[in-house]
Amino acid sequence: MAHSKVVIIGSGPGAHTAAIYLSRAELKPVLYEGMLANGTAAGGQLTTTTDVENFPGFPDGVGGQALMESMRKQSERFGTEIITETISKLDLSSRPFKMWTEWNDGPDNAPAHTADAVIIATGANARRLNLPGEETYWQNGISACAVCDGAVPIFRNKPLYVIGGGDSAAEEAMFLAKYGSRVTVLVRRDKLRASKAMANRLLAHPKCDVRFNTVATEVIGENKPNGLMTHLRIQNRVSGQEEIVDANGLFYAVGHDPANALVKGQVKLDEDGYIITQPGTSYTSVEGVFACGDVQDKRYRQAITSAGSGCIAALEAEKFISEGDSPDEQKPNASVEHSVVEPAAQEVNGEVKKDPKGATAEYKSNPLL
Ligand code: FAD
Ligand code: NDP
Numbered sequence: 001m002a003h004s005k006v007v008i009i010g011s012g013p014g015a016h017t018a019a020i021y022l023s024r025a026e027l028k029p030v031l032y033e034g035m036l037a038n039g040t041a042a043g044g045q046l047t048t049t050t051d052v053e054n055f056p057g058f059p060d061g062v063g064g065q066a067l068m069e070s071m072r073k074q075s076e077r078f079g080t081e082i083i084t085e086t087i088s089k090l091d092l093s094s095r096p097f098k099m100w101t102e103w104n105d106g107p108d109n110a111p112a113h114t115a116d117a118v119i120i121a122t123g124a125n126a127r128r129l130n131l132p133g134e135e136t137y138w139q140n141g142i143s144a145c146a147v148c149d150g151a152v153p154i155f156r157n158k159p160l161y162v163i164g165g166g167d168s169a170a171e172e173a174m175f176l177a178k179y180g181s182r183v184t185v186l187v188r189r190d191k192l193r194a195s196k197a198m199a200n201r202l203l204a205h206p207k208c209d210v211r212f213n214t215v216a217t218e219v220i221g222e223n224k225p226n227g228l229m230t231h232l233r234i235q236n237r238v239s240g241q242e243e244i245v246d247a248n249g250l251f252y253a254v255g256h257d258p259a260n261a262l263v264k265g266q267v268k269l270d271e272d273g274y275i276i277t278q279p280g281t282s283y284t285s286v287e288g289v290f291a292c293g294d295v296q297d298k299r300y301r302q303a304i305t306s307a308g309s310g311c312i313a314a315l316e317a318e319k320f321i322s323e324g325d326s327p328d329e330q331k332p333n334a335s336v337e338h339s340v341v342e343p344a345a346q347e348v349n350g351e352v353k354k355d356p357k358g359a360t361a362e363y364k365s366n367p368l369l
Helices: 013-024 044-048 064-077 167-176 196-204 303-325
Strands: 002-009 030-032 081-083 087-091 097-101 113-120 124-126 159-163 182-186 208-211 214-221 229-236 242-246 249-252 256-258 289-291 346-348 351-353
Touching: 002 013, 002 097, 002 303, 013 030, 013 044, 013 064, 013 303, 044 064, 044 124, 064 081, 113 303, 159 167, 159 214, 159 242, 167 182, 167 196, 167 249, 182 214, 196 208, 229 249, 289 303
Parallel strands: 002 030, 002 113, 030 081, 113 289, 159 182, 159 249, 182 208
Antiparallel strands: 087 097, 097 113, 124 256, 214 229, 229 242, 346 351
């Protein structure tokens, strides 16, 4: 059984940024990149897209696959050991944390690996609807990320559709209104789930329409290799009436599923299944377990925000390990029951208080958080 100071589980921008920082800090991280974990290739969600145009440093854009290959090389260059296997089970009940892989457990079901600290960077998957035509026109008109894809030329001055009634749908529709000729939001119920403020902005937007009680039933488009979608069949759920509308873009905003299976029941999750981290940090409810990327971020879900949180996770894991290495403290390999991490600062009567160790909760004054 192998033991490492820190193991990273995942292979997207969050995982690789953490690996780059930890390997440069000479902590010899091991990164399990997965083998088609959650149905996605090692490298994560960006391996399923073409051009990434909003990752800094690439003025002409960069292929999603190429970007992830570069990150992987950078992780390896500084000494990260990358293992192409999926972690199938994780035991966080005591330290060192134990993990098992899908294909290669130790003898007698012993864990394949143990670690003093673990970084969870398993990502999330955008929900899909499996409509007829979806597979054919996925990324040829259909997207699950307006911020990522909205600016591409095929959507300019064209009728665009968004499915969903939550804050993401509202936000994405208003973002797309900058590019499309008109944006129509299809809401399956008779009301929006989005916050009142967001819903009001959407309903008042001069370039957006909302169609309630309406669902999409088929995506229609060009019948040729790499053909683009051109129309959408929609149905009113109350009257049952169907129509075919011009549509050159279809954006899903029907929620995401965070890849939380490994930690469910072991670390605190929010009501949607995202790992709860202390705001502005990567600290989970279990000491020594850090989370970064989309698995703990239900709001932004971008490559750059995942990378940023991967950096935070690495720096916090490094601090945790170095404190554990000091003579008075916990030695790696010793088995210690975990404790739940309490917030570093509290808000009292609207005022942010420092915690006894002096940490200031700067995030409380950040309007983005
Ligand atoms: P993810 O990219 O979600 O990757 C996590 C990976 O870890 C998984 O895919 C899997 O391979 C691996 N894994 C999971 N579980 C295990 C396990 N148990 N053991 C081992 N390995 C495991 N963002 C942008 O900023 N710009 C864009 O242009 C853009 N375009 C996008 C296009 C598409 C089609 C999609 C789906 C997303 C796009 N995004 C874009 C969003 C971006 O891809 C994500 O925000 C980002 O990849 C999240 O990174 P992450 O580190 O959380 O990990
Ligand atoms: P939500 O889960 O809030 O909303 C998903 C929407 O998709 C719902 O309206 C749901 O309908 C609809 N939906 C689900 N499945 C289907 C389906 N099969 N067919 C048609 N419609 C479907 O997800 P979001 O991504 O919008 O938001 C996630 C979280 O992130 C929320 O907490 C949100 O507040 C937050 N967020 C905040 C933002 C902000 O404040 N700026 C921006 C983006 C997200 P129904 O309502 O009927 O269930």
